[in-house]
Amino acid sequence: MARSLGQMFKGFLRLGSGLTTRTPCPPGPGSTHRASLLCTTAALQSFLFPKPRDLSLPNSSWGPDMMRLYEHYNSLCEVETEGEKQPGPWRRLPSYNRILKYATGGVYLSKIIQSKARLFTRNIKQQGAAFEYVVFVNKEEQKCVCVFQAGHLLEGPPGHVHGGAIATMIDSVAGTHATYLSGLVLTANLNINYRSPISLGSTVVLESFLDKKEDRKTFISCKVTSADGSKLHTEATALFLSITVSNIIGM
Numbered sequence: 713m714a715r716s717l718g719q720m721f722k723g724f725l726r727l728g729s730g731l732t733t734r735t736p737c738p739p740g741p742g743s744t745h746r747a748s749l750l751c752t753t754a755a756l757q758s759f760l761f762p763k764p765r766d767l768s769l770p771n772s773s774w775g776p777d778m779m780r781l782y783e784h785y786n787s788l789c790e791v792e793t794e795g796e797k798q799p800g801p802w803r804r805l806p807s808y809n810r811i812l813k814y815a816t817g818g819v820y821l822s823k824i825i826q827s828k829a830r831l832f833t834r835n836i837k838q839q840g841a842a843f844e845y846v847v848f849v850n851k852e853e854q855k856c857v858c859v860f861q862a863g864h865l866l867e868g869p870p871g872h873v874h875g876g877a878i879a880t881m882i883d884s885v886a887g888t889h890a891t892y893l894s895g896l897v898l899t900a901n902l903n904i905n906y907r908s909p910i911s912l913g914s915t916v917v918l919e920s921f922l923d924k925k926e927d928r929k930t931f932i933s934c935k936v937t938s939a940d941g942s943k944l945h946t947e948a949t950a951l952f953l954s955i956t957v958s959n960i961i962g963m
């Protein structure tokens with residue numbers, strides 16, 4: 713179980729760095745029998761085990777602010793130098809609604825729980841109803857940015873976003889950032905100051921910064937601002953502690 717969780721986690725990091733493996737399809741008429749067999753196997757595999765849907769890509773619920781900011785950061789993921797496309801300073805992190813699907817065994821987690829488990833922020837199927845977001849990471853600046861559109865199911869005070877939903881997003885973005893920087897971590901501490909309410913349906917930007925790393929500790933700060941950056945909504949600091957796979961399954 714510990715090994716499979718470890719492998720799953722490594723898979724996550726591969727996904728994050730865009731290094732997912734692909735089976736190449738042969739180029740066409742000159743292809744060998746072996747190559748076409750490979751292609752057929754890959755097609756069959758993707759039919760039987762469809763790839764999970766990347767929920768960080770635009771959908772029809774995304775409003776103009778969400779789209780504008782997505783396009784801005786997405787355009788920085790690739791730069792053109794002398795007519796050639798190169799990876800840019802930013803990278804979009806794909807996002808799926810399941811983590812445990814890829815774990816096998818299950819001494820501590822029953823098969824039923826494994827099959828039903830969903831990532832909290834990605835468990836509502838109706839597009840635009842809850843958490844719509846995309847996270848970009850800048851390795852050089854050690855910074856993450858998340859563009860977040862808060863749907864109508866996240867209401868707290870009338871017409872505004874629930875503080876718990878804001879905390880969830882801060883924890884998720886800072887946690888993803890800490891994972892990116894330090895590997896497997898758990899949130900040990902999260903301090904939040906709510907400065908101004910966020911309107912339901914609006915788009916905000918979460919920025920996550922590395923404050924320092926000390927041994928097992930990764931200190932992150934995070935701020936939430938309006939889409940145009942003019943208004944500060946929330947500020948937070950968080951401490952993440954690096955753990956081993958056996959920590960997480962209680963061995």
Ligand SMILES: CCCCCCCCCCCCCCCC(=O)SCCNC(=O)CCNC(=O)[C@H](O)C(C)(C)COP(=O)(O)OP(=O)(O)OC[C@H]1O[C@@H](n2cnc3c(N)ncnc32)[C@H](O)[C@@H]1OP(=O)(O)O
Nearest residue numbers: 724725728729883884887888891892898899900901951953
């Ligand atoms: C490419 C990237 C793809 C990424 C793709 C990711 C996809 C997925 C995205 C989803 C992202 C969701 C991110 C959600 C993240 C959660 O929500 S995690 C869930 C909430 N957190 C928890 O449940 C944690 C519960 N707490 C614990 O399990 C344990 O307390 C901990 C945190 C593991 C620490 O326990 P421990 O390892 O025994 O550590 P301990 O020896 O007590 O303390 C070690 C040091 O830390 C200090 N410390 C411990 N706790 C604290 C504290 N609360 N305050 C201050 N100091 C503390 C101690 O004082 C000690 O300091 P030193 O004496 O060494 O200086």
